[in-house]
Amino acid sequence: MAETLTTAALTLKDIAREAGVSLATVDRVLHNRPGVRADTVRRVREAIERNSFQPHVAAAELARGRARRFAFVMPSGPNPFMQQIEAYLGEMSGWLSARRLGVEMIATDVFDASVLAASLEALSGDYDGVAVVALDHPTVRAAINDLVDAGTKIVTLVSDVPSSRRHHYVGIDNIAAGRTAGALVGRLVGGRSGKVAIVAGSQGLRDHAERIFGFNQVMASEFPGLSVLPVLEGRDEDARSEQLLARLLGRHADIVGLYNVGAGTQGVAKALSEAGRDKVVFVGHDVTALTRRLLLQGVMDAAISQNPGHEARAAVRVLLALARGEPILREQEKIRIDIVMRDNLP
Amino acid sequence: MAETLTTAALTLKDIAREAGVSLATVDRVLHNRPGVRADTVRRVREAIERNSFQPHVAAAELARGRARRFAFVMPSGPNPFMQQIEAYLGEMSGWLSARRLGVEMIATDVFDASVLAASLEALSGDYDGVAVVALDHPTVRAAINDLVDAGTKIVTLVSDVPSSRRHHYVGIDNIAAGRTAGALVGRLVGGRSGKVAIVAGSQGLRDHAERIFGFNQVMASEFPGLSVLPVLEGRDEDARSEQLLARLLGRHADIVGLYNVGAGTQGVAKALSEAGRDKVVFVGHDVTALTRRLLLQGVMDAAISQNPGHEARAAVRVLLALARGEPILREQEKIRIDIVMRDNLP
DNA sequence: CTGTTAGCGCTTTCAC
């Protein structure tokens, strides 16, 4: 009836005795440090295995003495989503200092590869770990790899550089996010046929391009009654998005759905309402003060969201686990694609 | 450009010096232990405030020596959702033992108030914290309050006892979950009018009753074209659910939507397919091997889910924070109502 | 290559 999930609490000393060596040697083996005869290593490893020994993290943490430092390299300029991530990091400050973890925010132009790369290179040696909202570009990849080689733990945040040797990516699968958006628009349109508009920041941004790709996949294969219009590039600006969309709405009376891939949400909503096209199914990204209001008003029908609080905390936890050499709880750190509608607003 | 989120790393000793007292006294004040003159308390508190001192959790944890023990009181009998929670706890075993945390599973009949209450009473004194899938009943409430009075930290899991003095509830708002289900059924039906069926385990279960309540709210206020049929009570059994639903489908040719509130999903799916009513919009709860398959096949249209992995980890983290006297990261521990469709299956 | 030893910052007795 009762089943236990944990084992006895042995210590390094117990293992040392059992393997017939000293504390220091066990410690060396535990951390794969050099200077131990292969045979000794084996004996110690066996003792560790046999007892499924787990070193006490609190003791290890205390003994190191040195505090750990992490850097978050984020886009400069106002971006509500990034501000949310920063705010959630701020909420963790008590948690962080109780663990003697220092987190620093570094603002940089993440859209300029050489600037971003330079910012990263400048960090070398100063931090135990770095989380970076990265641009997928060869120069950036090289900078990331250099940091990795220098022993810094690297996590890409929100936007990945899969070709680099970063240790972990904290963010969503944007193709799947686009597919989800497509399925929502298609289903919520409810069998009517007509045209579907897409407003994106820029197709040059990897995440936007991937979302559009996924969206089109689903449209083509599952909703033959809907035809997708060419992508409008609003550069994530309200004014430009509004203007482009207003023009498009004027030209097509049969637009039944709209996918807003990035920001510029205010402009998109305005264009819809001024054209009196409130019936258009409107799906966008992220839960902000604005999208929350639009969802409640019924202007937006759904938002695809990647929980910024979760991303912030996951990035910290992953960096910490990497720095400590602890395993990562993959399931816990995986960022889900949230579908947010009026009734499940967080 | 760089902004730091943490403060200098003072120690108890620094505070002691600054307040002109010894280590032991600061420790007493920090933990509100008796035996310190009011005036001394004030002086120490001020020194702590002034430096926004945070004790080092690792050091505290190490010094206590004693390991912490938590119990999870869960329903006996096979229940895929509960099994998932157990599995996720199992995945944490390394994490747990590295922190010298012991977690024990205790199976009991959580649907029988007196049996459940007895199981809880039996735990008194043996555990630092208890997570319990609770029935909302006066006897159970009393048992919970007794444990709380004995100093045990209590978290209700999945199913709450709001009238008790439990320290925390880890689970979703079931009324909002029902509303979300209602909005989905209504929207996915796509403007057609007709009838909507509800299959529940039992209306006597608080969570089922709340979900139905929320579902009906939305139906009544937002989808006047849809009329909700009387609730079928399938007792979460496949055979019974299938039989009841088959009969209902036979009687109403104009059923366009279906909300499956609890388990019995297999039976519900079977009744639909055998009646050839695959077009009915089908929304249910939880992502299991079965619902995953049904979503992929297009039989189910959406599942409302409460992430069992998150619930398991949140329960452990909350119990740990409570036991340590650390603050709880509310945002992190809040369980969201996930809408899962084919393309955002986790 | 291996062992000894001095802490890390708290908690907890035990004295005063």
Add this chain to the structure above:
DNA sequence: GTGAAAGCGCTAACAG
């Protein structure tokens, strides 16, 4: 009421 002192289980420097 308050303080002194002995660890908790590791890590890291130094000695051999």
